[in-house]
Amino acid sequence: MTLPSEMKALLLTGDGYTKTPSGSALETMDPYLEQGTIAVPTPGPSQVLIKVSLASINPSDVAFIKGQYGQPRVKGRPAGFEGVGIVAATGGEPYATGLAGKRVAFATGLSNWGAWADYAVAEAASCIPLLDTVRDVDAAAMIVNPLTALAMFDIVKQDGEKAFIMTAGASQLCKLVAGLAKEEGYRPIVTVRRDEQTALLKEVGAAHVLNEKAPDFEARLREVIKAEQPRIFLDAVTGPLASAIFNAMPKRSRWIVYGRLDAEPTVIREPGQLIFQHKHIEGFWLAEWMREHRDRMGPAVMEAQKRFSDGRWSTDVTAVVPLEEAIGRAAGELAKPNGKVFIKP
Numbered sequence: 001m002t003l004p005s006e007m008k009a010l011l012l013t014g015d016g017y018t019k020t021p022s023g024s025a026l027e028t029m030d031p032y033l034e035q036g037t038i039a040v041p042t043p044g045p046s047q048v049l050i051k052v053s054l055a056s057i058n059p060s061d062v063a064f065i066k067g068q069y070g071q072p073r074v075k076g077r078p079a080g081f082e083g084v085g086i087v088a089a090t091g092g093e094p095y096a097t098g099l100a101g102k103r104v105a106f107a108t109g110l111s112n113w114g115a116w117a118d119y120a121v122a123e124a125a126s127c128i129p130l131l132d133t134v135r136d137v138d139a140a141a142m143i144v145n146p147l148t149a150l151a152m153f154d155i156v157k158q159d160g161e162k163a164f165i166m167t168a169g170a171s172q173l174c175k176l177v178a179g180l181a182k183e184e185g186y187r188p189i190v191t192v193r194r195d196e197q198t199a200l201l202k203e204v205g206a207a208h209v210l211n212e213k214a215p216d217f218e219a220r221l222r223e224v225i226k227a228e229q230p231r232i233f234l235d236a237v238t239g240p241l242a243s244a245i246f247n248a249m250p251k252r253s254r255w256i257v258y259g260r261l262d263a264e265p266t267v268i269r270e271p272g273q274l275i276f277q278h279k280h281i282e283g284f285w286l287a288e289w290m291r292e293h294r295d296r297m298g299p300a301v302m303e304a305q306k307r308f309s310d311g312r313w314s315t316d317v318t319a320v321v322p323l324e325e326a327i328g329r330a331a332g333e334l335a336k337p338n339g340k341v342f343i344k345p
Contacts, residue, residue, distance in 0.1 A: 018067030
C-alpha cells in the first residue's frame with residue numbers, strides 16, 4: 001500500500017489533564033479538538049499503522065479529550081481509542097509483520113496516535129484480526145464495550161448471585177451484558193432515564209427496568225432489591241443515583257465503578273455499612289483487566305466475534321459522521337439516546 005506523507009485528523013488542543021473538570025456530556029468538540037493535517041506517523045517495532053475505515057466514540061473518549069481520563073493528552077495528536085481498518089505498514093517484530101494487509105479491530109492505547117484520523121498507530125498486540133462475517137460497525141466497537149461486557153459478566157458469575165444491578169441501562173455495554181445474562185438465566189436490574197427504553201431492555205434480557213427519574217424510584221428500588229437480593233452493582237454513573245442504590249443493597253455487596261457519567265458528588269450515605277455489613281467499593285478499568293488477564297483475551301475476543309457474526313450481538317448505530325463534519329456534528333449525535341456514534345475518515 002502506497003502511503004501519503006500527510007493525513008487529516010481531529011487533533012487535541014489540550015495537553016495533560018484538565019484543572020477544571022466538567023461533566024461527562026460533550027456539548028461541543030470545539031474547545032477540545034480541531035480539524036488539522038499532520039504527517040503520517042511511522043510505527044515502532046512492535047506497532048502497526050492502520051488505514052482507518054471507521055472509529056467509534058465512547059464515553060472514555062469524551063473523558064479523555066476533556067482531560068478527565070486516566071491517561072494524559074498530548075497536544076497536537078489525534079484522539080480516538082478504538083476503530084477498525086486495514087494494516088498498511090508494520091514495525092519489524094514478527095507479530096507486527098504478520099498483520100500486514102489484514103483487517104483488524106484495534107485500540108490505540110498509549111500510542112498517542114488516535115483513531116479519529118486517516119491513519120492510526122496501535123500496538124500489534126492490541127489488534128484483533130477479524131472474521132469476514134464481522135461488520136465494520138461491530139468491529140469498530142469490538143474492544144471497549146464487548147470485552148468489558150464479558151469481563152464484568154465473569155465477575156457476576158464468580159459471585160454466585162443470579163441478580164445484579166447496572167446503571168446506564170440503555171447503553172450499548174449494558175445491552176451486551178443483558179444479552180449474556182439472559183442466555184445463562186441471570187436477572188439484571190437496570191436503571192434508565194426514559195420510560196420508552198423499558199420494553200427494549202426487557203426484550204434483550206433485563207429482569208427489571210427502573211426509571212431513576214420516577215417519583216417512586218427509591219421505593220421501587222428497595223422493593224426489587226428485597227425480592228432479588230443482588231450483591232453486584234456495575235456502575236457507570238456514580239453520583240446520587242449510585243449512592244441510593246448502594247445504600248439499599250444487602251450485606252456483602254460489591255459496588256464496581258467503571259465510569260462517571262454524573263459529575264455530582266458521590267456520597268456514601270452510611271459508611272458503617274462498609275464495616276458492619278462487609279460492603280465493598282472498587283473500580284474496573286478494561287486496560288488493567290487486559291494486562292492482568294492475558295489468558296482470557298484470546299477466548300474473549302473470539303467469543304465477541306462469534307456473537308457479532310451470528311447476530312446474538314449487534315451494534316445500535318445512531319450516526320456515522322464523516323471526519324470533516326465531526327467537529328460540528330458529533331456532539332449533537334451523541335446527545336441522542338440508545339445508539340453509538342462513529343467517525344468515518
